[in-house]
Amino acid sequence: MSAMPGWKWLTDGGYTWGFLARVLGKALALFVLLNLAFVLADPVPALGRVSLYNGLLAGRERLPYGEDPAAYNLSLFDLNAMFASHTLAGPRPDARRVIVLGDSSVWGVLLENRDTLPACLTEQLPGTRFYNVGYPTMSALKDLLLLEAALAYQPDAIMWLVTLESLPRERQLDAPIVANNPARVRPLIERFGLGFDPLDPRFVETDFIGRTLIGQRRALADWLRLQAYGVAWTHTGIDQVYGEYTPRSNDFDEDATWQGLNPDATLNDDILALDVLRAGASLTGQARVPLLLVNEPIFIADGQNSDVRYNFWYPRWSYDQYRALLGDAAAAEGWPYADLWDAVAPAEFTDSPVHLTPAGSRALCEAVVPFVAAIQEEADAGS
Amino acid sequence: MDFPQIGILLAAAALYVLFLPARWRPTFLMVGSVVGLFWLQPTLPVRWLDYTLPALTLVIVALCWRLTLAPDARVTRADWLALALTAGIAALLLLPRYIELPPALEITSRPPPAEITIPLVAGLSIAGMLLARLASGTRRGLLAGVFVLAGLFVLLKFSPLTTTLAGLARSTTGQDAALASPVDLGWLGFSYIAFRLIHTLRDRQTGILPALGFRDYLSYVIFTPALVAGPIDRAENHGAAVAGLAEARLRDPARITTALGRIAVGLFKKFVIADTLAIFSLGPLTASQADGAGATWVLLYAYAFRLFFDFSGYTDIAIGIGLLFGVQLPENFDRPYLKQNLTIFWQSWHKSLSDWGRFYIYSPLSRALLKRKPKPGNYVIIFSATAATFIVIGLWHGITLPFLLWGAWHALGLFAHKLWTDRTRAWYRGLSDGRRRAWHVVGTLLTFHFVALGWVWFALPDIGQGLRVFAALFGIGGGA
Numbered sequence: 073m074s075a076m077p078g079w080k081w082l083t084d085g086g087y088t089w090g091f092l093a094r095v096l097g098k099a100l101a102l103f104v105l106l107n108l109a110f111v112l113a114d115p116v117p118a119l120g121r122v123s124l125y126n127g128l129l130a131g132r133e134r135l136p137y138g139e140d141p142a143a144y145n146l147s148l149f150d151l152n153a154m155f156a157s158h159t160l161a162g163p164r165p166d167a168r169r170v171i172v173l174g175d176s177s178v179w180g181v182l183l184e185n186r187d188t189l190p191a192c193l194t195e196q197l198p199g200t201r202f203y204n205v206g207y208p209t210m211s212a213l214k215d216l217l218l219l220e221a222a223l224a225y226q227p228d229a230i231m232w233l234v235t236l237e238s239l240p241r242e243r244q245l246d247a248p249i250v251a252n253n254p255a256r257v258r259p260l261i262e263r264f265g266l267g268f269d270p271l272d273p274r275f276v277e278t279d280f281i282g283r284t285l286i287g288q289r290r291a292l293a294d295w296l297r298l299q300a301y302g303v304a305w306t307h308t309g310i311d312q313v314y315g316e317y318t319p320r321s322n323d324f325d326e327d328a329t330w331q332g333l334n335p336d337a338t339l340n341d342d343i344l345a346l347d348v349l350r351a352g353a354s355l356t357g358q359a360r361v362p363l364l365l366v367n368e369p370i371f372i373a374d375g376q377n378s379d380v381r382y383n384f385w386y387p388r389w390s391y392d393q394y395r396a397l398l399g400d401a402a403a404a405e406g407w408p409y410a411d412l413w414d415a416v417a418p419a420e421f422t423d424s425p426v427h428l429t430p431a432g433s434r435a436l437c438e439a440v441v442p443f444v445a446a447i448q449e450e451a452d453a454g455s
Numbered sequence: 456m457d458f459p460q461i462g463i464l465l466a467a468a469a470l471y472v473l474f475l476p477a478r479w480r481p482t483f484l485m486v487g488s489v490v491g492l493f494w495l496q497p498t499l500p501v502r503w504l505d506y507t508l509p510a511l512t513l514v515i516v517a518l519c520w521r522l523t524l525a526p527d528a529r530v531t532r533a534d535w536l537a538l539a540l541t542a543g544i545a546a547l548l549l550l551p552r553y554i555e556l557p558p559a560l561e562i563t564s565r566p567p568p569a570e571i572t573i574p575l576v577a578g579l580s581i582a583g584m585l586l587a588r589l590a591s592g593t594r595r596g597l598l599a600g601v602f603v604l605a606g607l608f609v610l611l612k613f614s615p616l617t618t619t620l621a622g623l624a625r626s627t628t629g630q631d632a633a634l635a636s637p638v639d640l641g642w643l644g645f646s647y648i649a650f651r652l653i654h655t656l657r658d659r660q661t662g663i664l665p666a667l668g669f670r671d672y673l674s675y676v677i678f679t680p681a682l683v684a685g686p687i688d689r690a691e692n693h694g695a696a697v698a699g700l701a702e703a704r705l706r707d708p709a710r711i712t713t714a715l716g717r718i719a720v721g722l723f724k725k726f727v728i729a730d731t732l733a734i735f736s737l738g739p740l741t742a743s744q745a746d747g748a749g750a751t752w753v754l755l756y757a758y759a760f761r762l763f764f765d766f767s768g769y770t771d772i773a774i775g776i777g778l779l780f781g782v783q784l785p786e787n788f789d790r791p792y793l794k795q796n797l798t799i800f801w802q803s804w805h806k807s808l809s810d811w812g813r814f815y816i817y818s819p820l821s822r823a824l825l826k827r828k829p830k831p832g833n834y835v836i837i838f839s840a841t842a843a844t845f846i847v848i849g850l851w852h853g854i855t856l857p858f859l860l861w862g863a864w865h866a867l868g869l870f871a872h873k874l875w876t877d878r879t880r881a882w883y884r885g886l887s888d889g890r891r892r893a894w895h896v897v898g899t900l901l902t903f904h905f906v907a908l909g910w911v912w913f914a915l916p917d918i919g920q921g922l923r924v925f926a927a928l929f930g931i932g933g934g935a
Contacts, residue, residue, distance in 0.1 A: 073707075073709065073710050073713065073778065073783060074783060076713070077786055077789055078786070078789045079713075079717070082713055082716045082717065083709075083713050085709070086709075087711075087712040087713070091708060091712070092712050095712065296731060297731075300734040300735060301734055301735070303734075303735040303753060303757070304734060304735040304741065307735075307745055307746055307747075307749070307750030307753055308741070308745060308746055309746060310744055
């Protein structure tokens, strides 16, 4: 073997079989120890709090979500890393801080950050900074999970947008972010007596190997990718790819079922996870943070069979029952509540019954402003 | 090469070192490299091509080998055996067309029918071998070989011609020619193979090529670890390494530790550093999104370091695997971004390619110009030879205007550096040690930034966007 210029440190070792065996033995021992230490220390949550965002890099305006590398964004399950990358974790502004929770319509699918509801509200209500903590999966339990994490940032108020599609009890654990965070979700189920099985098989259980360094390699790689994407995000402001989309349909089959239920069914707490909303209200109440519940706008079709369905998601009977139930629950519990289901014109919906155009987002923003102002006055009076 | 492929090569190396009788090593290298040629070839959109292109590589290598045989040399029994073995492996790889193999053993996707392939390849090989026999060792034959390889290179690297050729390939296999694109002819490793072959043809012409049997010639040209991303070894080095394989101590702890160390470093450089930098490095999309000069510089720096870590990482892996098989490939990088001037940079960046350019373009062209009557001025000779060398090196990456500009950029840079050193030699010698060190720092920074700015042409296929990136880097214009 001849010399390797520049590799003296590697080639000048005078290696013997004993040396190689010791290196391999030590490497194996270190590998085992490191993996064991990883299991014992479980450093991923702590690592998640370490972030280049809000310091070296600009904080993200919305939570990381997406799988297209061209969007410099990714979906991950580590809430600490997700929140650490968000502007919410940045320097506290000299303004009231309101967190806006919800689904993809709040996150802003097909909307640039400047066109989202929180951005519009920040513009409309000087002295208040609204933070987009929406996340694109339909699950109120996912919102509760995010709410609990967001309360650690001591907001001044919470606005929570819901729709019927995020309430079916059977589907609450389908959201990957919920299923992959059993350690956070189970205590919520137990604390608030929520109607879910803590041992539900949809929870992703992490066995011993899964807790090792090797088992956690995906989480570590996600953390690293999140930081790396941050460089591109900081310098481009891009966190979503805006491509062509198929517009939401206006014509439907004559199908009046919803989640396998017929129009003669009665929606109740067994079917809808209203207990999750109660848990959210309880959480915010304990933190003395005002909560505004908003029934978000939906697309109201006028095409074929629109007398049966409001849209692709909702037959009229189920949505009407849901609205009545939510209104009753809000009245009974004393929640500030804004039912804005028809606040946006049908032309301002994009690819789903809840995704809005920039104009639609602005219309919703203008509709919600008086309600926000009211809870702020209430909070100010309370303090 | 991806992670699993590197893992398979390591496993093969372990078996080779531990169990293979030493006298079989050279033959195994050839057999392994032939299998590797088909195995690493990515699946292509044109039917059968991922089999046909590696098979064609074997035919071309056989013909070039025949051409490089000295006029008085004979094709030996060992050569015939190696040729037969190669043909046998290629024929065996047609089997998946007829029998269902487990996915792990599927080296090629659905190959072409044997009744077409075998007569075609055999006919092509026999005709070529007869022709090569007639032309063997002759100046005309060797030059013809070089021109055919260069022509093939142009066909594969010049997008309009490649598309036309892909259209023909599609028509032959009954596919829609309208969908033809250069991607259809993704001939794995051809750039490196062509340069190795040209090296042997030229060295035969100048009489310095050592005698190589077909087995060793083939394993030199298509040696699996160096197939995808080089380095471009020299035939005499490979020949010497293979000749010593039977006696080589491959179960040597120093060799194994060094090899595994190189591979580990290479894996880290490629899969951790380079792949992370790739997320935000300069490219057509990121360039168009960059918001201002600072952002564009970040993208450019990321691209510069990504390219280095990616390419040098691959080289480390190739050298490490080569060492395990008993073949020490040449170094390709030596901390290039820490060099004080562009001349030294090119002695430490992709060294095997720049050496090739020096041997087969710069030196012959300089000599030819020196012999001209009247003799051109020294600077004219230097500039012409440098420009020709770097334009060829640029076009080697692809026959496009941006690569041409990249080559010209470096040619101009090297020429400017030559002028500068000639005019400042006395001044430099008079500098105190401290000032000289400071000047080295300045030189390193200037060299790095000159190289990094040159990458703009390399990274962007559109000249207009390249110019806009240049403007953006210096705060001019509204972005790229």
